[in-house]
Amino acid sequence: MTWSVETFLGSKSMTTSGRRIVIVGGGVMGSSTAYFLASRPDNEDEIIVIERDSTYAKASSALSASGMRQQFSTPANIDLSTFGVDFLRKASTVLALGDEKPDVGFHENGYLLIAGPAGEQTMRDNHRIQLDRGAKNVLLEQDEIRRRFPWLSHDGISLACFGLAGEGWFDGYGLLQGFVRKAKALGCTYVSAKAIGFLEKDNRIRGVELEDGSQISGDTFVLAAGCWSAPLAASVGIDLPVRPRVRSVFSFSCRSPIDKCPLVVDSSGVYFRPEGQGQFICGISPDPDPDDMPLEVDYTQWDEILWPALASRVPAFESIKMTGAWAGYYEFNTFDHNGIIGAHSALRNLVFATGFSGHGIMQSPGVGLSVAEIIQNGIASTIEVSALGWARIEDRKPVIERNVI
Ligand SMILES: Cc1cc2nc3c(=O)[nH]c(=O)nc-3n(C[C@H](O)[C@H](O)[C@H](O)COP(=O)(O)OP(=O)(O)OC[C@H]3O[C@@H](n4cnc5c(N)ncnc54)[C@H](O)[C@@H]3O)c2cc1C
Incomplete structure (x- = not known):
């Protein structure tokens, strides 16, 4: 691999026009995405994360076995994990808040x-x-x-x-907390609320409706609500195969x-x-x-x-x-047991980061990076994740991963 965490953090985004990006779900996927979006020095976007439970009591990210491996059969899965290894090894530095350095306890026991x-x-x-x-x-x-x-x-x-x-296990909850704290320190706003659906007009998502009846408008939306993502997608007529x-x-x-x-x-x-x-x-x-x-x-x-x-x-x-x-x-992605990373084909300002079927926490740094690049540059350029995009679901062409555990 020729890329590293620093390559992204030092680069410039192609569009920094002061948009509002709304992420639904503040688990490891939503918070990694928020962190990568906000961490670029030239970022001008406002980043809002809607998370209904700041204790993460039922979130997968807090209940994970947090294994890290490259033993997959799909190149995109291997590359996402390899980026995750680089990130874990540097997490105490890149997620540091002043002298406070998070310890993600990476045990490289294989x-x-x-x-x-x-x-x-x-x-x-x-x-x-x-x-x-x-x-x-x-x-x-x-x-x-x-x-x-x-x-x-x-x-x-x-x-x-x-x-x-590069294989073993780590403290997944520690990584989640590291992302959340650093994202907040970089200016991301966490809104404590339950989203009940997206609001769509003229083939664009315009906002998120919250349980208390209020709405949050935005320019780009990320669906990172883990195993609870499908009902939110259904609110705009999308059949998301995540259960x-x-x-x-x-x-x-x-x-x-x-x-x-x-x-x-x-x-x-x-x-x-x-x-x-x-x-x-x-x-x-x-x-x-x-x-x-x-x-x-x-x-x-x-x-x-x-x-x-x-x-x-x-x-x-x-x-x-x-x-x-x-x-x-x-x-669990019931279609092909792999994550879904990227924009919907018709609702282009809705980006998915969900469906990782048991290998998400190790991939979360690579997914956050890729979603941030898709939003900022229109394409994920560091890691080749296009195989895991929405198109395969629509075209009924599963990506077969032989090592789902
Ligand atoms: C037992 C177990 C073992 C695992 N082992 C591994 C492993 O070894 N290696 C590995 O890589 N992965 C593993 N995983 C998978 C990994 O933990 C997940 O892929 C990853 O944590 C998913 O992160 P997420 O952010 O998508 O979901 P979550 O962590 O579930 O976060 C989603 C967030 O969205 C919020 N949310 C949901 N709906 C709404 C709403 N309507 N409004 C507002 N907020 C909402 C939730 O409160 C939650 O905090 C394991 C998972 C489990 C359960």
Whole structure:
């Protein structure tokens, strides 16, 4: 990669005419967008973020497992994450407020994706794409897996892919707070209110209607309301294929030491990673995976799927103890499980930043940058994200990502 965070921050925008940009949703996508819009030295636009809950109690950004990986099969997803790595490494500087430097706790312990016989060829194909995009991932054959991770059971493993750098996990809530605080310090206004719909006239969005009956007018609008985005799009007749889907995360303790544990994604679909000394978190995408369920932990997953799978992959996990659990929503793109980044085809002043289906928080710096460029220059020029634009939804041409977790 030849670009970096500083490349964008030092550049000039092509249009700085003092417009008003209204962002609906102040989670990590909306706040990253606000930060990138406001951070250019020549910015003259007024930036308003409408966020209904400043505690972010149900926001995905506050309930995320916050993993970072480049192990995708789609170039745009790999590039967005690679930009995210650069950003996380510099976050304490670029998001600093005077002497106050946010710590986003980036643990570069790697991801270890495990393939059984059925997934081996796909893993090799994906790895080639990742190397082409500059990812520092290696394929590990049986002997090497044994040498690096002696605490793993190797039953049913054909191949694994491991991130040597730029992969791991971080403090997603810390990143969100870093974006919010810096965006406010740069002059963005956060309005505490619930949006109930957009107002449209002559093929342009003119404003946002709030629950108290008031309206906020603007020139450009960003829809970044996470899993709650679809009803807002529906208010102007857009069928946005983004739905809330519940994901349960369980924490557990393990007395035996697990040396140099990365974020492991087993061939069964179960993932786990360390979360402090002797503590871990884990989860799995449920099957079936219905839309719009209440935000509640599905404890049957622990007994019936997770514990048995964990114990068979790591013998030391036979005597673990579950210590807690929480549930959050994926903002799931039911069309192709990828983010939607860019303007609507007819309502050109409505820009989407939603639908990231479980890989959004790692991509949030790259998405904020791309949306800011689309608004300021008409095109995202730093990262090639056009494949993730609205056109594919309209043309019914899904972008197939083989590594959705
Ligand atoms: C359990 C779990 C694990 C995850 N693990 C990972 C991971 O390992 N790696 C990764 O990259 N991603 C992961 N994700 C996904 C990631 O967290 C999300 O993609 C990301 O946080 C989405 O950010 P967002 O800003 O779009 O949504 P949110 O954080 O949900 O923010 C949307 C905001 O919009 C506000 N809002 C909604 N409607 C309105 C309205 N009408 N008016 C005003 N405000 C409104 C909400 O209050 C909310 O604050 C995970 C998610 C979950 C739930």
